[in-house]
Amino acid sequence: MVNTRIISILSGKGGVGKTTLTFNLGSALTDFEKNVLIIDGNLTTPNLGIHAGIPLYPTSLHDVLRGKVDIYDVMHVLPSGLKIVPASINLNDLKGVNPELLSSNLTDLVGKLDFILIDGAPGLGREALSVLKSSNEVIGITTLELPALTDLLKSIRIVKEQKKEYLGSVINMVRNKRYEPKREHVETLLEDGSILEIIPHDENVKYALAKRMPVIHHKPNSKASLKIKSLAAKLIGKEFKIPWYKRLFL
Ligand SMILES: Nc1ncnc2c1ncn2[C@@H]1O[C@H](COP(=O)(O)OP(=O)(O)OP(=O)(O)O)[C@@H](O)[C@H]1O
Numbered sequence: 001m002v003n004t005r006i007i008s009i010l011s012g013k014g015g016v017g018k019t020t021l022t023f024n025l026g027s028a029l030t031d032f033e034k035n036v037l038i039i040d041g042n043l044t045t046p047n048l049g050i051h052a053g054i055p056l057y058p059t060s061l062h063d064v065l066r067g068k069v070d071i072y073d074v075m076h077v078l079p080s081g082l083k084i085v086p087a088s089i090n091l092n093d094l095k096g097v098n099p100e101l102l103s104s105n106l107t108d109l110v111g112k113l114d115f116i117l118i119d120g121a122p123g124l125g126r127e128a129l130s131v132l133k134s135s136n137e138v139i140g141i142t143t144l145e146l147p148a149l150t151d152l153l154k155s156i157r158i159v160k161e162q163k164k165e166y167l168g169s170v171i172n173m174v175r176n177k178r179y180e181p182k183r184e185h186v187e188t189l190l191e192d193g194s195i196l197e198i199i200p201h202d203e204n205v206k207y208a209l210a211k212r213m214p215v216i217h218h219k220p221n222s223k224a225s226l227k228i229k230s231l232a233a234k235l236i237g238k239e240f241k242i243p244w245y246k247r248l249f250l
């Protein structure tokens, strides 16, 4: 039996990089020889399968949450070894879905995987909450825009209310511009939510998406890739050094 860590990736605002991080972090942990499953917990606007280039299958997580099939029946293994449970992009599939069933469906997987990463829906609605409740630990993600930061703070408060472990915040798509708040300001704003990693805005992420590949495989030495690999290494207590000329200051 292995110790399975169930981590949800949540944000207040949408479009800040949850799906990108889930896919890439899952891929990086797999490269570090961990047994990893990523799940699309964004039931109304799922994207994880699209990022990973999974073709459309007749069954998905939606059928699991309707009590129709087992989670193993909708699990795919990518060439890298990373496992994925996609959600359906068909609007009709939302009927009769109970997001609260996610938690009970994960019990079977506990002890069999090193990591389960769940890509959350943005905001604080029922979908996001069921993802939060299904996990033990949470990574929050935001950009440096004030609305995204303040919305993440609300999510952090709920994470703490739910007595889940907040691992920290990932600050994504950083451009190092003067209009961006400084690190100390961000730390104060997010109260005691410590900064876990800072990922720059990197066009390679967009090229990777177009190729349905994680950026860490498409451009392994790009700045975003190095930061994501560094985050994966932190999660497993491994050392990962980023060359000084690739470092990003905030
Ligand atoms: N570090 C980055 N550099 C450049 N572009 C990025 C980076 N991270 C994410 N993106 C881009 O930002 C967009 C939003 O990313 P993503 O879909 O991962 O966000 P999300 O939080 O999952 O969105 P949603 O809330 O809609 O589910 C995508 O086009 C993605 O390619």
Ligand SMILES: [Mg+2]
Residues within 6 Å of the ligand: 018, 019, 020, 042, 047, 119
């Ligand atoms: Mg998403």
